Amino acid sequence: MNRAEEDYIKTIFELTIEKKQSLLKTNELSERFGFSDQSVNEMIKKLEKKHLVSFIPYKGISLTPKGKQVAIRMVRAHRIWEVFLTEKLGVPWESVHVDAEMLEHATSPEVLEKLYRYLGEPKYCQHGNPIPNLKGQMNSISALSLDQLQEGDRFQITRVMDFRELLVYLNEHQIKLKDEYDIISKDRFNGLMTLSKEGQMLTISLKTAKMIFGHKLPRL
Numbered sequence: 001m002n003r004a005e006e007d008y009i010k011t012i013f014e015l016t017i018e019k020k021q022s023l024l025k026t027n028e029l030s031e032r033f034g035f036s037d038q039s040v041n042e043m044i045k046k047l048e049k050k051h052l053v054s055f056i057p058y059k060g061i062s063l064t065p066k067g068k069q070v071a072i073r074m075v076r077a078h079r080i081w082e083v084f085l086t087e088k089l090g091v092p093w094e095s096v097h098v099d100a101e102m103l104e105h106a107t108s109p110e111v112l113e114k115l116y117r118y119l120g121e122p123k124y125c126q127h128g129n130p131i132p133n134l135k136g137q138m139n140s141i142s143a144l145s146l147d148q149l150q151e152g153d154r155f156q157i158t159r160v161m162d163f164r165e166l167l168v169y170l171n172e173h174q175i176k177l178k179d180e181y182d183i184i185s186k187d188r189f190n191g192l193m194t195l196s197k198e199g200q201m202l203t204i205s206l207k208t209a210k211m212i213f214g215h216k217l218p219r220l
């Protein structure tokens with residue numbers, strides 16, 4: 001299996017979870033990759049031949065059990081490397097993605113197990129994505145995004161999207177995982193949300209709020 005194939009499998013897996021759909025459409029994949037529908041179709045045909053994905057015409061694409069195994073292996077390697085790079089080497093969270101992308105394809109199962117144990121079997125990467133354990137099981141992913149909350153709600157951040165520009169923005173505004181916010185107001189017309197953390201006010205766009213996830217806290 002080559003790197004492009006492994007990346008496809010991983011992306012199908014992640015998009016299925018992100019969109020809470022069991023089947024993905026070709027155009028959802030081409031949008032994510034920035035490739036044409038035609039090249040996505042060609043790759044899907046290849047992966048189908050290898051029994052990694054199944055494609056139901058007019059319905060969509062899903063991973064076979066074999067494909068899912070590959071996806072979990074890739075996701076696991078990616079997130080374990082991210083923990084190593086941030087925790088042990090001090091690489092900032094906005095910069096680990098590119099290296100983790102390369103390392104995930106180049107790590108033998110033996111080394112990955114050693115690395116996982118060395119790190120104390122972490123359950124999440126620095127962006128809050130769950131890390132599958134040795135049996136491939138993982139905690140559920142936080143799917144409630146900040147933009148879905150209403151005025152008066154309280155919220156704790158447990159996951160953010162792994163996009164460099166977003167992470168740099170969050171650094172600039174000192175927004176981190178585990179932070180707790182009160183939703184002060186939501187202005188749908190202008191697409192803005194005002195939040196408060198320990199009395200400090202912050203206004204962010206709903207576009208940014210869509211990339212921040214967590215859970216509701218009981219109101220004070």
Ligand SMILES: [Zn+2]
Nearest residue numbers: 082125127162
């Ligand atoms: Zn991550």
